[in-house]
Amino acid sequence: MIRELFHRTHRHCTRAALLTLAALPAILLAAPPLRADEPYARTRDYDLQHSRISLRFDLEQKKVLGEVTHTLSILRDGTARIAFDSADLAIQSVTVNKAASKFETSHDKLIVPLPAPARVGEKFEIAIRYEGKPTKGMYFILPDKDYPDRPKQIWTQGESEDTRYYLPTYDYPNDRLTTETILTVPASWITVANGKLLSVTEAGKGLKTWTWKEYLPSSTYLITVVAGEFEEVKDSWHGIPVTYYAPKGRGDRLPVNYGRTPAMIELFSKKLGVDYPWEKYAQSMVDDFVAGGMENSSATTNNSRSLVHPKLAPEYLTGQDDLISHELGHQWFGDLVTCKDWGNVWLNEGFASFMEVVWTEAHFGKDQADYQRWQGARQWFDNGNLWNKSIVRHDFEDSSEFDGNAYEKGAWVLYMLRHQLGEDAFYRGLKHYLEVNRGKNVVTADFARAIEEATHVNIDQFLGQWVYGAGAPKFDLSYAYDNEKHQVALTVKQTQKVEGRVGIFRVPVDVEITAGGGPKLHPITVSKAQEIFTFPADSAPVMVLFDKGGQVLKTADFHKEKKEWLYQLKNAGEFADRADAAAALGKAKADDEIIAALGDALRHDKSWGVRATAADTLGKLGGAGAAKALLDAVNSSDTPWVRNRIVTVLGNFKDDAAIAAKLESLAKQDNSYRARAAALQALGALKAPKAFATLDAAVAGDSPDDFLRNAALRSLGSLGDDKAVPLLLQWSAPGKPIESRTAAIRSLARLQKDNKDITKQIATYLNEPHFPVRMAAIFSLGSRGDATAIPALEALLKSGDLSIEMTPMIKGQIARLKSPADAKNNSRASTDGENEESGRGSSGENVTTGQRLEKLEHLIQEMNERLKSIETRLPPPKQ
Numbered sequence: 110m111i112r113e114l115f116h117r118t119h120r121h122c123t124r125a126a127l128l129t130l131a132a133l134p135a136i137l138l139a140a141p142p143l144r145a146d147e148p149y150a151r152t153r154d155y156d157l158q159h160s161r162i163s164l165r166f167d168l169e170q171k172k173v174l175g176e177v178t179h180t181l182s183i184l185r186d187g188t189a190r191i192a193f194d195s196a197d198l199a200i201q202s203v204t205v206n207k208a209a210s211k212f213e214t215s216h217d218k219l220i221v222p223l224p225a226p227a228r229v230g231e232k233f234e235i236a237i238r239y240e241g242k243p244t245k246g247m248y249f250i251l252p253d254k255d256y257p258d259r260p261k262q263i264w265t266q267g268e269s270e271d272t273r274y275y276l277p278t279y280d281y282p283n284d285r286l287t288t289e290t291i292l293t294v295p296a297s298w299i300t301v302a303n304g305k306l307l308s309v310t311e312a313g314k315g316l317k318t319w320t321w322k323e324y325l326p327s328s329t330y331l332i333t334v335v336a337g338e339f340e341e342v343k344d345s346w347h348g349i350p351v352t353y354y355a356p357k358g359r360g361d362r363l364p365v366n367y368g369r370t371p372a373m374i375e376l377f378s379k380k381l382g383v384d385y386p387w388e389k390y391a392q393s394m395v396d397d398f399v400a401g402g403m404e405n406s407s408a409t410t411n412n413s414r415s416l417v418h419p420k421l422a423p424e425y426l427t428g429q430d431d432l433i434s435h436e437l438g439h440q441w442f443g444d445l446v447t448c449k450d451w452g453n454v455w456l457n458e459g460f461a462s463f464m465e466v467v468w469t470e471a472h473f474g475k476d477q478a479d480y481q482r483w484q485g486a487r488q489w490f491d492n493g494n495l496w497n498k499s500i501v502r503h504d505f506e507d508s509s510e511f512d513g514n515a516y517e518k519g520a521w522v523l524y525m526l527r528h529q530l531g532e533d534a535f536y537r538g539l540k541h542y543l544e545v546n547r548g549k550n551v552v553t554a555d556f557a558r559a560i561e562e563a564t565h566v567n568i569d570q571f572l573g574q575w576v577y578g579a580g581a582p583k584f585d586l587s588y589a590y591d592n593e594k595h596q597v598a599l600t601v602k603q604t605q606k607v608e609g610r611v612g613i614f615r616v617p618v619d620v621e622i623t624a625g626g627g628p629k630l631h632p633i634t635v636s637k638a639q640e641i642f643t644f645p646a647d648s649a650p651v652m653v654l655f656d657k658g659g660q661v662l663k664t665a666d667f668h669k670e671k672k673e674w675l676y677q678l679k680n681a682g683e684f685a686d687r688a689d690a691a692a693a694l695g696k697a698k699a700d701d702e703i704i705a706a707l708g709d710a711l712r713h714d715k716s717w718g719v720r721a722t723a724a725d726t727l728g729k730l731g732g733a734g735a736a737k738a739l740l741d742a743v744n745s746s747d748t749p750w751v752r753n754r755i756v757t758v759l760g761n762f763k764d765d766a767a768i769a770a771k772l773e774s775l776a777k778q779d780n781s782y783r784a785r786a787a788a789l790q791a792l793g794a795l796k797a798p799k800a801f802a803t804l805d806a807a808v809a810g811d812s813p814d815d816f817l818r819n820a821a822l823r824s825l826g827s828l829g830d831d832k833a834v835p836l837l838l839q840w841s842a843p844g845k846p847i848e849s850r851t852a853a854i855r856s857l858a859r860l861q862k863d864n865k866d867i868t869k870q871i872a873t874y875l876n877e878p879h880f881p882v883r884m885a886a887i888f889s890l891g892s893r894g895d896a897t898a899i900p901a902l903e904a905l906l907k908s909g910d911l912s913i914e915m916t917p918m919i920k921g922q923i924a925r926l927k928s929p930a931d932a933k934n935n936s937r938a939s940t941d942g943e944n945e946e947s948g949r950g951s952s953g954e955n956v957t958t959g960q961r962l963e964k965l966e967h968l969i970q971e972m973n974e975r976l977k978s979i980e981t982r983l984p985p986p987k988q
């Protein structure tokens with residue numbers, strides 16, 4: 110699965126949310142967790158080999174009517190009953206080898222007794238007729254009175270343990286089966302399921318039956334059903350069908366966002382030395398999807414938010430490619446070779462995250478890939494929660510295994526391994542790993558063995574510290590030059606606290622010293638809490654790089670003089686070293702020289718990641734010089750992502766008339782919608798004098814997918830001007846576009862906090878069927894702090910019409926309203942800078958309490974979505 114939905118900047122936001130975790134009131138984090146996933150693979154009594162799954166749907170009732178026939182083979186002598194996972198399904202009848210059978214059910218099991226204790230290898234065919242009104246696993250997205258034109262959609266999300274909510278089955282990854290999926294739906298619908306489409310036949314009464322067959326075995330969490338009013342675009346890769354599906358009316362958005370898929374399949378097949386393994390590759394984009402994307406075997410499901418408007422799509426450097434390449438990478442790592450238990454889920458997620466960067470590097474260049482890696486590392490370090498947990502772990506009752514260790518750190522483990530083994534050996538190892546484990550379920554030891562067999566390099570110690578151990582090295586570095594010996598003495602300290610699973614790291618590191626004779630590379634291996642390395646240098650060095658190019662997951666506090674950082678910013682050859690310098694200068698005392706150097710990097714560095722980092726640092730340093738450097742850069746840069754970033758940073762500068770004027774003009778007129786949206790948000794955050802009129806006008810105007818309107822609606826909350834109440838009431842009303850509504854509801858909650866009528870109005874949205882609106886209402890009421898909302902939230906808890914995952918979120922908000930004092934006391938004092946979430950960049954300090962609470966809402970949502978074991982994402986700030 111993938112958490113981040115849109116763009117790297119959004120992933121950034123996600124991480125920014127996590128960054129504030131330490132400051133969050135404990136009470137707010139105490140949302141009761143749902144059942145954790147089973148950490149260890151089960152001992153099996155039977156091997157499920159094939160399932161013939163036949164489904165019909167009752168749209169009125171949002172019901173699934175199913176008939177499934179399982180073919181299974183007994184694994185243990187004396188097995189007398191077969192247990193299936195079956196959550197809240199009404200079982201109507203069961204047959205065993207075509208003879209009617211008794212059965213027992215509990216809320217999560219279906220038990221079928223066998224006629225007699227069975228022997229190993231004995232085969233059974235068990236047919237089950239059932240129906241259900243799934244609260245998870247299968248979702249019905251339908252039109253209603255407020256949205257009569259909404260395309261009808263039914264889709265499933267199995268990972269991690271939700272297939273059982275619509276299908277009685279063996280629901281744990283450590284088994285694999287082939288499937289036949291037979292879907293009877295209205296004749297005008299399209300369906301997508303795993304494998305090859307065998308037939309579409311008339312089924313009478315205006316219905317058609319679609320039959321799909323998956324010939325390669327995979328695990329039950331990878332079973333998928335998508336059905337509804339969709340448009341299809343067809344492409345292919347080497348004769349294999351590559352198809353894309355959009356909800357009706359949005360088919361024109363498929364090529365611009367998804368058109369690079371065949372090139373990705375080609376790249377991954379070549380790099381891995383194992384061709385794309387499935388019969389086809391379909392990507393279905395569905396509305397209200399509970400994750401960013403899900404890698405069902407041969408048939409990925411993605412959130413329809415990835416169907417960015419064709420006029421906006423070119424404003425994002427890497428488009429939807431992170432999402433697309435992540436899910437595609439899973440077709441090898443996750444689907445063809447599958448983790449045996451959730452404790453080893455990094456073998457799915459770390460590898461898929463790594464494949465994102467493989468694509469970025471090939472298509473967008475090394476600097477962009479390095480930027481993504483560099484940001485991933487910072488985000489991982491920012492999330493203190495991950496620090497003392499190992500990547501492979503089986504204790505996830507309290508926090509989901511789908512965390513930044515499985516994703517970012519897992520990907521980093523692979524970057525490091527690639528660097529240490531070298532590209533050729535590394536891919537030889539991956540190829541061997543895929544070949545020997547093809548169609549199997551694996552644990553990390555299988556990966557270690559495959560690498561060793563293919564490369565003769567033993568990686569046990571490497572995995573011992575990075576995967577089974579926790580943390581990462583935190584270096585403190587300094588050096589001295591000895592004029593007589595012509596030597597640089599580099600002192601390397603590892604300052605991470607050695608405790609629990611965190612130890613002292615043993616890592617190879619490239620040191621590069623640039624002195625009179627030019628740059629010289631010195632590979633070393635650090636392995637102690639403190640050590641000194643000496644290197645020859647004919648004169649005092651102008652630049653000493655530790656871990657050149659940033660190949661190690663680490664922090665480094667390198668005690669350098671200002672002139673060294675300035676030299677490094679301008680002259681280092683690799684992205685990471687220049688970006689490190691741009692960030693490090695933020696800790697120096699701002700002076701003209703630093704501002705000039707950052708301004709120069711902002712305008713001229715060849716890598717946009719360095720430019721963005723320079724912009725962030727200027728925002729952090731503040732002052733008139735920094736403001737001028739940013740204004741100059743915004744005038745000279747025409748790339749939308751750079752403009753967006755600079756404009757966002759301008760939102761840090763309070764009480765600067767020139768900046769307010771510039772933001773006014775950008776908001777009204779600019780070639781980049783992203784820059785305009787960022788300007789609208791910055792105006793609200795700065796509470797600029799003319800902001801209300803500008804935002805009001807922006808709400809009235811039109812733009813692709815209401816991009817500017819939604820930015821203005823969000824900004825009105827930051828602005829905090831009560832004049833906006835009628836406008837926000839208008840745009841939060843049923844019938845308005847969902848994204849405008851959620852923006853308006855959140856902003857509305859921040860205004861006239863004593864006005865009980867507003868609270869009441871927001872509470873009416875709690876009962877809507879639209880998940881995003883409900884979520885916005887729940888969290889807005891929590892953040893509003895008006896305890897009169899409690900009865901409405903409590904009533905919602907009692908209503909039967911609630912998807913399971915919402916319960917803990919609602920309880921969390923009720924707790925928040927009941928204990929506002931706790932919330933206040935535990936929040937870190939706010940500083941200033943009402944800048945919106947969209948572009949705080951790395952300067953996470955400048956947030957107000959209100960924003961922290963807003964982040965928290967996102968965070969709780971994220972945590973709970975992870976508890977659903979669904980890859981999380983934030984409702985993306987469309988910006």
Ligand SMILES: [Zn+2]
Binds near residue numbers: 110435439457458
């Ligand atoms: Zn994933």
